[in-house]
Amino acid sequence: MKTVIAMENVTKIYRIGDQEIQALRGVNLAIEEGDFVAIMGPSGSGKSTMMNVIGCLDKPTSGEFYLDGHPVSEADDDELAIIRNRKIGFVFQNFNLLPRTSAVENVELPLLYAGVPAKERRERAIQALESVGLGDRLANKPNELSGGQQQRVSIARALVNHPVLLLADEPTGALDTKTSMEIMHIFQQLNEAGKTIILVTHEPDIAEYAKRIVRFRDGQVVSNELVTARRWATLQEAEVMA
Numbered sequence: 654m655k656t657v658i659a660m661e662n663v664t665k666i667y668r669i670g671d672q673e674i675q676a677l678r679g680v681n682l683a684i685e686e687g688d689f690v691a692i693m694g695p696s697g698s699g700k701s702t703m704m705n706v707i708g709c710l711d712k713p714t715s716g717e718f719y720l721d722g723h724p725v726s727e728a729d730d731d732e733l734a735i736i737r738n739r740k741i742g743f744v745f746q747n748f749n750l751l752p753r754t755s756a757v758e759n760v761e762l763p764l765l766y767a768g769v770p771a772k773e774r775r776e777r778a779i780q781a782l783e784s785v786g787l788g789d790r791l792a793n794k795p796n797e798l799s800g801g802q803q804q805r806v807s808i809a810r811a812l813v814n815h816p817v818l819l820l821a822d823e824p825t826g827a828l829d830t831k832t833s834m835e836i837m838h839i840f841q842q843l844n845e846a847g848k849t850i851i852l853v854t855h856e857p858d859i860a861e862y863a864k865r866i867v868r869f870r871d872g873q874v875v876s877n878e879l880v881t882a883r884r885w886a887t888l889q890e891a892e893v894m895a
Contacts, residue, residue, distance in 0.1 A: 654685045654686055654687070655685065655686040655721075656683055656684070656685055656686070656719075657684050657685065657686050657688075657720070657721055657817055657818055657849045658682060658683065658684035658707060658718075658719075658720060658818070658851075659682075659683050659717070659718070659719040660680055660681060660682045660683070660716065660717070660718050660719075661681055661716055661717040661718075662679045662680070662681060662715070662716040662717070663677055663679070663680040663681075663682075663706065663713045663715070663716035663717070663718055664677050664678060664679060664680075664713060664714050664715045664716055665677040665699075665702050665706060665711070665713055665714050665872075666714045675872055676699050676702040676872055677699050677702055677703060677706070677713070677872045677873075678699075678871065678872040678873050679716070679873065680699075680703065680716070680872075680873065680874055681874070682867065682874060682877070684849065684851065685849075686817075686847075686849055687844070687847050687848075687849055688849055688850075688864060688865060689840070689841075689844040689849075689850045689852070689862075689863045689864040689865070690850070690851050690852070690863055690864070690865045690866070690867055691851075691852045691853075691854055691859070691860035691861075691862075691863035691865070691866045691867070691880075692704065692851060692852070692853045692854075692866075692867050692868075692869065693853075693854060693855065693857070693860055693866060693867070693868050693869070694868055694869030694870055695870065698869040698870050698871065698872070699869045699870075699871070699872040699873070700853055700869045701853070702872075703853075703869065704820065704822055704851075704853045706718065706725075707720075707818075707820060707851060708737065708741055708743065708820050709725055709728070709733045709736045709737045709740075709741065710733075710737070712725065712726065712728070712733070713725075713726055720736060720740055720741075720817075720818070721740055721817045721818070723736060723740070738763060738766055738767055738814065739767070739814060739816070740816055740817050740818060741816050741817075741818050741819075741820055742763075742810075742811030742812055742813075742814065742816040742818070742819045742820070743811055743820055743821075743822070744804070744807050744808055744811050744819065744820070744821040744822070744824045745807065745822050745823075745824070746822060746823040746824065746826040746827055747827060748795070748800075748803045748804055748806070748807045748827075749807065750795045750803060750806060750807065750810075751795075752794065752795050752796065753794065754794065754795075755791065755792050755793065755794055756782060756787060756790050756791055756792070756793050756794075756795075756798070756806045756809075757775065757778045757779060757782060757791040757792070758778075759795075759806055759810055760778040760781050760782055760806060760809045760810045760813050761774045761775065761777075761778040761813070762810065763810060763813055763814045764777060764778070764813055764814065767814065777813050778809070778813055779791060781809035781810070781812050781813040782805075782806070782809045784809065784812065785805040785806075785808050785809050785812075785839055786805065787802060787805050787806065787809065790802060790806075799832075800827055800828050800829075800832060801828060801832035801835055801836065804824060804825075804827075804828065804832075804836050805836075805839065807824075808824075808836075808839060808840075808843075812843070812848075817849060818849050818850075818851065819840075819843065819848055819849065819850045819851070820851050820853075821840070821850065821851070821852045821853065822853045823853060823854055823855070824836060824840075824852065824854075825837065825854070825856070825859055826854075826856075833859065834886045834887075835886070837859065837862045837886035838886035838887060840852070840862065841862060841885065841886055844864075850863075858884070860880075861880055861882065861883060861884040862883070862884050862885070862886055863880060863883075864879065864880055864883065865877065865878065865879050865880060866878055866880060
């Protein structure tokens with residue numbers, strides 16, 4: 654089994670004036686290909702910093718971090734940008750879609766940055782939207798879509814570059830219960846198809862859709878456990894919640 658995330662004694666220290674804030678304190682973590690991990694922890698526990706480090710939005714202060722075999726700890730800003738574009742698909746709580754741009758054009762954006770030719774961009778974007786059930790909403794702008802549909806566009810955009818890792822930050826935080834179940838159904842389908850997923854959430858019931866829960870407190874991993882009573886999101890259950 655290939656290791657997608659490998660961290661050894663990772664620390665992250667922020668300096669504000671003369672003050673040092675140690676956000677991560679010697680984190681050790683390995684995530685294998687095909688895993689589905691939920692990261693949890695109270696406010697100030699380090700889970701947001703952990704997400705930023707995993708997403709190559711920030712670098713560790715010390716320690717070793719490898720993403721898909723690449724030594725992220727040693728990468729400069731340009732290399733980090735390339736890794737983010739090619740290796741990671743991001744899904745955010747508030748969707749982060751361009752408001753005046755159609756669904757298919759929003760999904761094309763990572764391919765545009767990667768220099769993919771226009772014809773191939775469009776074909777891959779359509780395929781990604783079809784994979785999340787939005788093949789009939791290609792021309793719709795975000796304000797013409799429901800919150801759940803906007804999150805599906807966000808997931809399609811995250812998938813379009815065939816990343817090794819999907820990183821979802823509170824992806825159901827702005828959604829109702831029924832729509833949250835629909836979105837978790839999509840994540841579980843993607844994981845069953847082999848996609849590696851890391852989900853950051855403060856909701857225990859959402860974390861239980863993952864295979865494993867990693868809990869943070871005071872910048873450290875305090876537990877790393879398999880989900881023994883795993884929940885499964887089915888569209889039939891979501892309909893019952895309607």
